[in-house]
Amino acid sequence: NAGVTQTPKFRVLKTGQSMTLLCAQDMNHEYMYWYRQDPGMGLRLIHYSVGEGTTAKGEVPDGYNVSRLKKQNFLLGLESAAPSQTSVYFCASRTPGQVPSSEKLFFGSGTQLSVL
């Protein structure tokens, strides 16, 4: 199993450009999340999904859109990139359920995005 795979790993954008980050998981997880990581601010939730076809806003959703057309994929879009969106983006997934360790988040390896 590959686990959670993010593409691309690195990207440099100019202000106003658009791009899509792809997150794919092969663990049949229902729940998927997009976090951004900035120095001194930990991991902040952007958007999340509790199942195919559903999405919801997290703590810092402005400037981002998401889609979950397939259970295994969760896409994060930036329609008009801004320098404030320079960050490391992590996707994560987990399975629902009462069994121990079901709350464990599996993270992707991250995408380092710079917006100039």
Add this chain to the structure above:
Amino acid sequence: GENVEQHPSTLSVQEGDSAVIKCTYSDSASNYFPWYKQELGKRPQLIIDIRSNVGEKKDQRIAVTLNKTAKHFSLHITETQPEDSAVYFCAAGLKDTGRRALTFGSGTRLQVQP
């Protein structure tokens, strides 16, 4: 919503010493408190977690304590080793509720000096 505060932001210890990282949370409904470790350039990985019906949990050299009344929880690492050097994140959330995603603390950078 939930707010998690984590201290200290950086911590330097000598190899073999103990390290303690503390977190407080605001939402009394939170009942799940995990700790993630992120090595330099790597993805965060779960190292230990605790649920609200337990006051303490140990796993070899690491332990977590929870005080629900005071709404704080702590990570304790004993006999620290250089490979413990990493950024540690605490988090709080509702067990088995994907609709309430975890809220993370701001992280503690632990440096273990050989």
